[in-house]
Amino acid sequence: MFITCQINTLTIFFQISEGTKKMTNIYANIILQSFKFSLALPKLDKPKNDPFETLIITIISQNTADTNTQRAFENLSKHFEITPQALSKAQTNMIEACLHIAGLSKNKSKVIRTVSKIILEKFAGLLKPIMSLPLDEARETLTLLPGVGPKTADVVLLFAANQPTIPVDTHVNRVSKRLGLASPNGNYEAVDLSLQSYFQPKEYLAIHILLIAHGRKYCKARKPHCLECKVNNYCPSNSQRDKND
Numbered sequence: 001m002f003i004t005c006q007i008n009t010l011t012i013f014f015q016i017s018e019g020t021k022k023m024t025n026i027y028a029n030i031i032l033q034s035f036k037f038s039l040a041l042p043k044l045d046k047p048k049n050d051p052f053e054t055l056i057i058t059i060i061s062q063n064t065a066d067t068n069t070q071r072a073f074e075n076l077s078k079h080f081e082i083t084p085q086a087l088s089k090a091q092t093n094m095i096e097a098c099l100h101i102a103g104l105s106k107n108k109s110k111v112i113r114t115v116s117k118i119i120l121e122k123f124a125g126l127l128k129p130i131m132s133l134p135l136d137e138a139r140e141t142l143t144l145l146p147g148v149g150p151k152t153a154d155v156v157l158l159f160a161a162n163q164p165t166i167p168v169d170t171h172v173n174r175v176s177k178r179l180g181l182a183s184p185n186g187n188y189e190a191v192d193l194s195l196q197s198y199f200q201p202k203e204y205l206a207i208h209i210l211l212i213a214h215g216r217k218y219c220k221a222r223k224p225h226c227l228e229c230k231v232n233n234y235c236p237s238n239s240q241r242d243k244n245d
């Protein structure tokens with residue numbers, strides 16, 4: 001089956017073998033271009049190039065909407081300097097009060113205080129040297145910190161150090177699998193590596209952000225909006241496919 005894809009002024013013809021719908025790099029990049037065209041890349045409020053600040057924001061953001069993460073971080077910034085020195089000395093209940101709006105504030109405040117203390121004691125208060133380690137070593141070092149799993153480590157490494165990794169959150173995981181960009185049973189590492197195989201490292205930040213945006217707007221967990229979805233022609237999970245045939 002030949003498919004015609006028009007992106008801006010560029011028309012691309014490509015072939016998908018019926019039945020297998022095997023993903024190709026061209027196909028993956030058409031999806032990326034379509035995302036870029038149809039979804040606004042969310043603006044970062046300011047470059048999150050301070051790794052400690054990025055780590056704290058990422059801890060706050062766990063299971064929390066972006067607006068509440070931002071508000072909680074602003075509350076925290078009003079009361080404390082966002083440094084390992086200041087946060088390791090802060091009273092946990094004071095941090096907790098600042099993070100209340102983000103939810104799970106009791107747990108997050110404990111993690112933030114403990115992580116700050118460890119960074120101060122073990123790494124002389126500096127995360128920047130870890131950012132320049134090779135990716136695997138940097139990730140391994142970060143995940144030694146309590147409350148820091150592979151996703152949090154990857155977010156810090158991608159956003160604060162532009163390291164070549166693609167953090168896999170719930171949206172990235174779901175949308176990649178539905179689109180055939182990752183194997184349906186792939187674990188965190190498998191999804192990350194599969195996505196990396198389709199895109200250039202300079203696109204890792206964009207694809208991470210756009211898969212999340214697409215997951216929130218169209219490819220929702222329970223009821224994906226396949227009819228309105230801008231990449232439904234290329235999606236093997238399109239619920240409208242049979243209806244359109």
Ligand code: SF4
Nearest residue numbers: 219224226229232235
């Ligand atoms: S067609 Fe449906 S399942 Fe496929 S990416 Fe779009 S919204 Fe998700």
